[in-house]
Each structure stands twice: as C-alpha cells, then as structure tokens.
Amino acid sequence: MPVSIRDVAQRAGVSVGTVSNVLNRPDEVSSESIDRVNLAIEELGYVRNDAARKLRGGVSTTVGFVVLDGQNPFYTDVVRGAEDEASRHSIAVLYGNTDEDPARERLYLDLFEEQQVRGVLIAPYGDITARLQKLRARGIAAVLVDRFSGDGRFSSVSVDSVLGGRMAVDHLIETGRSRIAFVGGPFDMRQVTDRLAGARVAAENAGAHVEVEVIATGAMTVGEGAAAGARILARPRHERPDALFAANDLLALGLLQSLVVGGRMLVPHEIAIIGFDDIPFAAAAAVPLSSMRQPSRMIGRTALRILLEEAADPESIARQTVFQPELIVRASTAPR
Structure with a gap:
C-alpha cells in the first residue's frame, strides 16, 4: 500500500x-x-500526490488528447505543438491513439472523464457531439482538432480541406493531367469527404475533359495506399489514371512504393502523385512527394490555448479557427 x-x-x-x-x-x-x-x-x-491535491482544489494539471492515427507523423506534430503550449502553463498532455476505431475513441474519452482532466482535445472519427456535450456537462472543456465544427457547438481548429482538395487537383490539371483518381477512405471521416469535394469542384471548373474517379481505401495508411496501387497496376495501361490525389501522405507514399518499385511505373512521367499533410517523409521519398501542407504544430498550439481559455471560462463562445493549406510542389507532380 x-x-x-x-x-x-x-x-x-x-x-x-x-x-x-x-x-x-x-x-x-x-x-x-x-x-x-x-x-x-x-x-x-x-x-x-500533487495531482490529487489539485483535483481536490478543483483544478487539474492534465488535458487529454485523442488522435485518429498515432502512426501518422502529422498527428505526432500536432500533439507536439499542444505539448509545447501546455508546458508554458505547467500542464501535462495525456495522449491516446484510436487508430480510427470508434470503440477505442469511447474508451479514451471515458478514461479522461474518470481522470477529471481539465479538458479534451480530439481528432474524432465520426460524429461525437453528444459525447462531448456529456463531458461539458461534467465541467470538462472540449475542442475539435483537424475537424471543422459544422454546427458551431464546440470550438474547432482545422485546415480548409475543401480548399486543399481543390488546390491539389487544380495543380494536377495545370501539369497536364486529366484522368485523376482520388484515393482515400473511409468516407465517414470528414477530412476525406471534404478533400474529395474540393477535388470534384476543381474538376467541374476545368470542364468535361477532366475526370475524377474514386479509389476507396479502408484506412489512411501506407499499406492501404500500396494495395490501391496494386489495383491500379492490375488495369490495362489505357485504363489507368494519369494522376493520383491521395487523401493523406501515408496513402501517397504507399501508392508511390507500389507503383514505382512494384510496377515500374514512371512517376511523374506516366502518373503524377500528390498527398496531403506534408509530413517529413514526403520530401525524403524516392521520388520527392508533392503535398498540401498543414501547419501541424500551429494547429496543436492553437487548440491547446483555446481549450485552456474555455476551461477557465465555460460561458465563452465557441470559435472556429480555420488555417489555409499550402501547396508544396516536388518532383512527383512535375509537368509532362
């Protein structure tokens, strides 16, 4: 004892x-x-036990952070940004990875509620408004990360994924591509549907000569990207797309590995590839990967700052902070 x-x-x-x-x-x-x-x-x-002492005083020194994919360097950087901001306030960040599993998401939220953290940052899988309202009723603030709050009930810090999708496909069209495939999934993730929506807007604006098909994946991982690449290689050459827009960089890197190493397709001469996030591995790929950059650490710092403000003032009005993505052009989308 x-x-x-x-x-x-x-x-x-x-x-x-x-x-x-x-x-x-x-x-x-x-x-x-x-x-x-x-x-x-x-x-x-x-x-x-300082933590217990401060809890008895009504102020916790911890916040929870639930992310979609702990293996994705994008989320690693977002958490790092939150930790940098938390350290300025002598706050510790408790981190949980759901691996895109709703059951694990519920488990972490239950745990953070039991621990009476000061607040929760979350990159959610689906619609968890009701669950976050329960946290708020218990006096625990919550802020959405990498997800825009459509109904405005909760503060959110995100990037304009629709704009990012449009910019990515606009870039592919400008390099001379017209048979474009969007690779991503599952489609109950808001980030995926928003990026596809932006891609379709770009194609519609370009006219009938540009097509955007969808190659669905079960997750946003390198393995799923490689599997999608294998499906593309199984097609006759004249039925393959001439450009790929991947919903994130992990998918794009899997596609690149499958097509270049496994299928000996020339990137970008036969097929161009662009991803989303601009993780560090993108620039270091065998063919440096073009990507839509998100300000990952700034997202984490901003979200943590808003969370602490709302924890201190529960009556504060929810705010939606939306950053703009940045097109980073590398060799994988060089013009024909």
Whole structure:
C-alpha cells in the first residue's frame, strides 16, 4: 500500500494537520515539527500526490488528447505543438491513439472523464457531439482538432480541406493531367469527404475533359495506399489514371512504393502523385512527394490555448479557427 499522510503523521508523532502545514504552509509550523515530519517522509518514502491535491482544489494539471492515427507523423506534430503550449502553463498532455476505431475513441474519452482532466482535445472519427456535450456537462472543456465544427457547438481548429482538395487537383490539371483518381477512405471521416469535394469542384471548373474517379481505401495508411496501387497496376495501361490525389501522405507514399518499385511505373512521367499533410517523409521519398501542407504544430498550439481559455471560462463562445493549406510542389507532380 502507498504511504499516506496519516502514516507520516504517526511516524513523526504529530497530527495530520501539522504534516499538511509542513507540506503546504511551512511558515506556520515550528522548525522542530518540520524536521520531524521531513525525517518521517524520508524514512517512509512518502511521495506527495500533487495531482490529487489539485483535483481536490478543483483544478487539474492534465488535458487529454485523442488522435485518429498515432502512426501518422502529422498527428505526432500536432500533439507536439499542444505539448509545447501546455508546458508554458505547467500542464501535462495525456495522449491516446484510436487508430480510427470508434470503440477505442469511447474508451479514451471515458478514461479522461474518470481522470477529471481539465479538458479534451480530439481528432474524432465520426460524429461525437453528444459525447462531448456529456463531458461539458461534467465541467470538462472540449475542442475539435483537424475537424471543422459544422454546427458551431464546440470550438474547432482545422485546415480548409475543401480548399486543399481543390488546390491539389487544380495543380494536377495545370501539369497536364486529366484522368485523376482520388484515393482515400473511409468516407465517414470528414477530412476525406471534404478533400474529395474540393477535388470534384476543381474538376467541374476545368470542364468535361477532366475526370475524377474514386479509389476507396479502408484506412489512411501506407499499406492501404500500396494495395490501391496494386489495383491500379492490375488495369490495362489505357485504363489507368494519369494522376493520383491521395487523401493523406501515408496513402501517397504507399501508392508511390507500389507503383514505382512494384510496377515500374514512371512517376511523374506516366502518373503524377500528390498527398496531403506534408509530413517529413514526403520530401525524403524516392521520388520527392508533392503535398498540401498543414501547419501541424500551429494547429496543436492553437487548440491547446483555446481549450485552456474555455476551461477557465465555460460561458465563452465557441470559435472556429480555420488555417489555409499550402501547396508544396516536388518532383512527383512535375509537368509532362
């Protein structure tokens, strides 16, 4: 059993109140009592539970962060940005990866609620408005990350994915491509549907000579991208797209690996590829990958800042912060 403050008081021969004063208000205690209590603490190995003490005072020193895919460097950078901001406020970030699994998402939210964290940042899988309202009713603030709050009930920090999708396909069209495939999924993820919507807008604006087909994936991973690449290679050459817009960089890297290494297709001469996020691996790929850059660390810092403000003032009005994506052009989309 862990050593308690009562154990310390018994060993030192003083009251529990005296031990508490030594720990919190030593100026109110005699030097003799301080020495006796400190000796008892050393002998028993007592460790002060600051987290529990602050919870009793109504202020937690932790926030929770639930992300969609902990293996995606984009989310790693977003969490790092939140941690950088949290350290300025002496706050710790507890991190959970759902791996795009709604059951794991519920598990982490339940855990953070039980821990009475000060607030929760979440990149959600589906619609979790009702669950976040429950957290708010318990006095736990919540901010959406990498997801725009359509109904405005909760603050959110995101990137304009519709604009990003349009910019990506506009770029592919400008390089001379017209048979474009969007690779992504699942489609109950808002980021995926928004990026596809932007791609379709770009194609419609370009006219009937530009087509956008959809190659669905079960997840946003390198493995799923490689599998999609294999399906493309199985087609006759005249039925293959001449450009691919992947919903994120992990998919794009899987496509690149499958097409170039496995299928010996020339990128960008036979097929161009562009991703989304601009993770560090994009620039280091065998064929440097073009991508739509998101300001990942800024997203994390901004979300944490808003979360702490709302935790301090529960009556504050929800705000929607939307960053603009940036087109990063590399060799994978060079003109024909």
